[in-house]
Amino acid sequence: KAGVTQTPRYLIKTRGQQVTLSCSPISGHRSVSWYQQTPGQGLQFLFEYFSETQRNKGNFPGRFSGRQFSNSRSEMNVSTLELGDSALYLCASSLVAGRDYEQYFGPGTRLTVT
Amino acid sequence: AQTVTQSQPEMSVQEAETVTLSCTYDTSESDYYLFWYKQPPSRQMILVIRQEAYKQQNATENRFSVNFQKAAKSFSLKISDSQLGDAAMYFCAYSNNNAGNMLTFGGGTRLMVKP
Secondary structure, three states, rough: OOOOOEOOOOOOOOOOOOEEEEEEEEOOOOEEEEEEEHEEOOEEEEEEEEEEEEEOOOOOOOOEEEOOOOOOOOOEEEOOOOOHHHHEEEEEEEEOOOOOOEEEEEEOOEEEEE | OOEOOOOEEEEEOOOOEEEEEEEEEEEEOHHHHHEEEEOOOOOOOEEEEEEEOOOOOOOOOOOEEEEOOOOOOOOEEOOOOOHHHHEEEEEEEEHHHHHHOOOOEOOEEEEEEOO
């Protein structure tokens, strides 16, 4: 089975622009979660989608949004980029939401905002 | 809110020796899950080991084992017979049923393995 894929792997944007990141989960997985990783704040949960519905949201401003499609692929969007949005964005997929199912992480998208 | 704390930013171990990474957490939930993830330089997060809070027996996965002390809210990872490939960032993480798949991570411990 192919693992979790994230595109693009690297991205450079300018302050004020917007960006869309994509995550394709493992085939059959219906839950996708997104995390932001920075040296200062560490790993922080952004949101989780399950069956096209946002189940949970972390403490991020409204500039961060996401969605999930019927094939379970997910996108996250960041509008009006700020320098502080520079980070590694990780997504993780799971068969279903909740306790007994392992989450598998993708390789991440490295976003640099200049 | 749940918090996870890793008090050791860096650790080093000699190849073939044993090392223990510490993690403490705070939660008011009684049913939850604890994890250790490894993040090598490639940045791909890999699950090392998982512990369900309702299980008293400590989880083990080959050379990796945990010491889960529920009352003390402590969850340490022991790596036996350390190998060069164990060098990585290690993150302790927490989740519970009310949070779906949301993981709360500690700040991480960088493990260096000396040949």
